[in-house]
Amino acid sequence: MLPSKAEIEQQRKQEELALRTAYLVEKYDDQSIVQAILKEKIWEGMTAAQLFDSAGEPEAIDQxxxxxxxxxxxxxxxxxxxxxxxRVTLENGLVVGWDSRS
Structure with missing residues (x-):
């Protein structure tokens, strides 16, 4: 019996997550940072690259x-x-604060 479209989609998402996790582990070599990025968290002291991996590309940047x-x-x-x-504020490439509105 062939798998349903939903099962195929779920399997594809699991494979993408596994690939992304492997990429992040190789890049940062720290499991706690990888888990925080996968949960899309923001913290003080994170680098611009970590913010990009966590939150994605910003819609605008003021410099x-x-x-x-x-x-x-x-x-x-x-x-x-x-x-x-x-809005996430970075100084010298590190997050120093953010303002989130619901």
């Missing part, structure tokens, strides 16, 4: 460069004119 530091605000979930549900 400000000063003499001794750079500041970026990554914006997600656009809701209208300059309104975003999630």
């Amino acid at each position: 400000k460069y000063m003499k001794n530091k750079s500041r970026e605000v990554w914006k997600y979930d656009h809701e209208g004119r300059n309104r975003y549900l999630l």
